[in-house]
Structure formats: structure tokens, C-alpha cells
Amino acid sequence: MSSKNNTSAIIVGALLCVGLISLGYFISHGLITMRVLDRTVTVKGLSEREVPANIAIWPIKFNEVSNDLGALYSTIQRKNKQIVKFLQENGISEEEISVSIPATMDRQAQEYRDAGQDQYRYFGSSTITVYSTNVKLVRQSMDKIFELGKNGIAITGQNYETRTEFLFKGLNDLKPDMIEEATRNAREVAEKFATDSGSKLGKIRKAYQGQFSIVDRDSNTPHIKKIRVVSTVTYFLTD
Secondary structure: OHHHHHHHHHHHHHHHHHHHHHHHHHHHHHHHHHHHHOOEEEEEEEEEEEEEOOEEEEEEEEEEEEOOHHHHHHHHHHHHHHHHHHHHHOOOOHHHEEEOOOEEEEHHHOOOOOHHHOOOOEEEEEEEEEEEOOHHHHHHHHOOOHHHHHOOOOEOOOOOOOOOEEEOOOHHHHHHHHHHHHHHHHHHHHHHHHHHOOOEEEEEEEEEEOOOEEEEOOOOOOOEEEEEEEEEEEEEEEO
16 A cells, blocks of 8 residues: 555656646746847937028017107107118018017006106007018128117117027928938947847837927027937847
């Protein structure tokens, strides 16, 4: 009886060992397969362009003060006409010029004020805006703005509200070529990595096209734009 039990135990133990060995093989084989499938490389490809801006938005603002509200409006109206005439004489069309409604303020009507510091009761400002696709002409006119100063019009400096903006409209025309270039650059990097690692580049696992950005080339040339896009691509690696 004892001999039969020992034999049975040996057989069960042998089968258990075979089962564990087989299980270990399949698990090991599965892990190796997963690692092979997970052999990837993620790379980034860059494409950049420098393009001239094709829209200019040029606000021209001036301030006026007076103790006579009627005189204040008359002065603003007269200077608006002078500025519009200056722009038209420099080739900017009437359709590209817009004159805003003057903004005025009665300083004596303010709740918080120092009466001793207000030499003039009324304050007013006006803004004439040029919106043009002829960026070169606008820039040439900006260089002549001192002529308005000679005629008694003090133009306010460039600040957040009155800074000239140069824009680029036409990104959709550049997108296909730039995406192609970024993807091509990414593949070149991936192929170099695969060669250096003794592998071959496989198919694309996933790809992500980054957002296009348009910025000034530098602070001194806002009329020249730099367009940039980065594509991120993950490739499979094979032996």
C-alpha cells in the first residue's frame, strides 16, 4: 500500500514539474513576444518657415485737453481729417482707414480727483486705424509719421493698446508641405536610430501632429513671421 502511494506521489510530482516547466515556457515566450511587439522608437520632426506678414493693423492715437468741450471736439475732428489726409497722400485708400468715435472725459465729474492738479477740465482721445494688406506701404507711412508732429499732432507712443500688429494669413497653403517635411525629418531621425541600434525601422505605430505656431522672427522685425510645427511619430523596430 505504501509502495503504491509512493508511486502515485512520484507520478503526481513529475506531472506537476512538467506542468510548471511548460507554464514557465509559455509565460517566458509570452513576455518575449510582448517585448518584441513593444520595441518602438519615438522621434520628433521639425519644419520651419520664415514668411512676410501680409496684413498690417496700425492704430494712430492722439490725446487732447481743453476747458471747452465744444472746442475739444472741434480740435479732434480737425486733427482726424489731417491724419486721414496724411494717410491718403501716402497711398493708403479710404477703405483701409477707419476713424473711431472720440473718447472724452469730464475730470470734474470724477468721484476721486485732486482738483488742484486739473488744469484742463476735459480730456479726449481719438484713434484712426489702418487695416491693409499692403504691409510695405504701411511701414513706409509709419516712417513718415513725424510729419504729423510738425503739424501739431502729438501721436501717442506704441503701447499695448496702440501697438502696430503684423499678421500672416495663409497658413492653410503652407500646411501640407510643412507636415510632409516634419514627417520626413522624423523618419530620418528614426532610421538613424534604428541603424545605430542594429535594428530596422518598421511601420508607424502612432503619429501626432503638433500645433502650428506663428511668432515674430524677433522683436525688431515683427513684419517677418516664423512658422513652426513639430510632428511626433512612433515607429516599430524589427530585427
